[in-house]
Amino acid sequence: MPLRIYDTLTREKREFVPVTPGKVSMYVCGMTVQNKPHVGHIRASLSAEVMRRYLEHMGYEVSYAYNFTDVDDKIIERANAEGVDYTGVSERNIEAYLQFADLHNIKRATVYPRATQHIGEMHALIHRLIDKGHAYAAGGDVYFDVRSQADYGKLSGRRVDELREGYRIEPGEAKRDPLDFALWKGAKPGEPAWESPWGPGRPGWHIECSAMAMKHLGDTIDIHGGGQDLIFPHHENELAQSEACTGKPFANYWAENGLVNLSGAKMSKSVGNFFFIEDIAAQVDPEHTRFYLLSTHYRSPIEFSLERLKEAGVAYQRLRTPLERANVWAAPDGPAPVGELGQAVADADRLFHEAMDDDFNSAAALGHLFDLARAVNRSLDEGAGAEGVQAAKALYRLGGILGLFWKTPAGENWSAEILEIAARRDQARKAKDWKASDELRDQLAALGVLVKDGPGGQELKKK
């Protein structure tokens, strides 16, 4: 079954056909690095990354650009407040983003272009737009002329004449039409500025993405991602100026991800209700967070709370248990399972791929993994040995396509106190002193250690 991807522009799922056979180009509007990364940034990155992983799994060579907008009003504002250069703020937040992306096993993009490193490319685009009559310079700024683009609004389903007159024109702006947007902003005193044919200034918000996408991926990219909150105006404007410039389609599939909600409302910087990923990572295993984010389709909104995450952790452990029982990380390859177990592996493999082929439906794909986990546990219970281990490895590989199961079961560094209590419990248990043994188990539980008794004796596990 061919891969189908939902496209915001045409509002339908279409079979995926790359511009160049065997290759895929992806561009994702990444962070404006004015603050530390929050959960929404991680979700967007993850949504795109899973597409990338799956495309690579299918044999495509993927070029993936994730950009950083490293200069804007809020970055400047913050830098001024801290008495540092704007790069002091942007560099720090880019580092934080990469750190937490790594922590959640988000593969590094092919390239991380930054707005300020593409000033020349932006100037070139602006020149072309002015030459073609789609842009005009006014008062040190340069604006895109929205009405010069007949199909402006096609991505977000808006029409210029229907757009509410609720915007405002900043003092000093010289737009011909209120909907026109800045390609180049003339510098105000004290702001970081770059020289340009229109005077010193800095990029408008949208032109950077067109410049970076075209430079690194070409005039027409296959997949364009980012949060759904960017559809208008950002993606709309990106599309308009790019197509006005090249006359070619800018992106073939607009695959925007759904937003993260808190208590039913959108997580938002402006509202102030958001979680820094740093704070989540301090309390929740990154594997659990990744699993949770993948358990809802990428285009649906997702509720984020510690309770949900905790539930997801329990569910995720169900998937990991058979892998740990079989120790797939260390087990050598062997003959594929046959019979009923072999059938369970084949079914899971097929259903997993069918789900992912259907617009990267990781939620459905994960559901099929649970069926395989049960089959593996059953075979392990029945002493299937090597076959069960190979079935577990099949589960491990499927999860790996989604970037799960990357943590090997770490040998825990138990404190001397815990080891001492555990030793006493082991003794009590061997002496069949159940009362003492259970009390000691309670003590360990209070210290966050779970004790499991198996044929080989007791086993300690972090709760």
Next chain:
RNA sequence: GGCGGCAUACCCAAGUGGUAAGGGAAGCGCCUGCAAAGCGCUCAUUCCCCGGUUCGAAUCCGGGUGCCGCCUCCA
């Protein structure tokens, strides 16, 4: 006001014409000294409401209701 999306069990969540995946929680059973884990079984005659199309609809059409997002910076 305009544009878009969503509404499936106690909770989360798949499912876009063929007769309701999966997970959590809960209950029963097996296993276990007891637990934990695992396994087996139970848990929506029904998919927000009302009409319609169809042999057949959670899925399509029309009309409601509710919630969310965008229209200003936001992933």
